Amino acid sequence: MQYKMTYKSPVGDLTITTDGQNVTGLWFENQQNYESLLNDTVKEQYQPIFDKVTHWLDEYFSGNKPAINFPLKPTGTDFRMTVWSKLQAIPYGKTVTYGEVAQQIANERGQTKMSAQAVGGAVGSNPISIIIPCHRVVGANGSLTGFGGGIERKVKLLNIEEVNMSAFHVPSHSTKP
Template sequence: MWTLMDSPVGELRIVEKDGAITAIEFTPYRDPDGRVRGDRADDHPVLAECVRQLRAYFDRDLKEFELPLAPEGTDFQQRVWSQLQGIAFGETASYGEIAHRLGMTNAASRAVGLANGRNPIPIVIPCHRVIGANGTLTGYAGGLERKQTLLDLEVDGLF
């Protein structure tokens, strides 16, 4: 099942499977990617709750998501995505810092970056909070403009 919502970073498609969020997709959508999405269901409880929480996040009223998540990926990707969820609202971490949190050296930064780029649930799993070692914005699947918008929203939302 899936639904759509407008946001400050463009329209988002939110996908649910078996009671958990499996994807949040930026436009333009890549339909022929092989993911099963099912029918549109704007009133599905998990999808409606995800939309509610995303709206609260964009309104700066929510700093931590509480949603059932089921991102599909390799064991390494899952480990990286788990670390991303530990980066607090308004904070950032470098790819090297994430590698170190996983017990690896800076040499794993590239692998962390690749896993970060394959995160199927951006915003909720905050891959936008990962930056280059020198503090610069580096790749983002949704584009650097969206990444900057999300980071600005969080910095402006700090009390």
């Protein structure tokens, strides 16, 4: 059984899901079919872990750097789990490129290179947005692309973290902030 609640945030409504012990998801209101990704029944019902998560989100959206004091349990392939682990290591207020994440993983696996596009696919399938900070991953050319919550939200999240946005741009094929 999975449980969910809605959190009203400065970037729109967020749905938080839990198995009762771990955070299993955090999705933006425009992300469709997230419940089917959980492979479980989802019920709107209070769970104590929601208090910790909402406090964390309150702190985050206030511009603070809260520590995660609750367990995360994203579900995905081994490769996706590896990528999501790398995302969690990106410091607050910093960005990395898809290629940099790919090179880190390639180095760890004893390979010379890895596909940045494959990393992009894993980043794009991150089930715990914001807390697993996929918004901190950018294109090598400074392109703000590849964010399931939409480019406008990615820009807002980076602004909350006071990232210097001068080197970044919204690609012409994306929604303008």
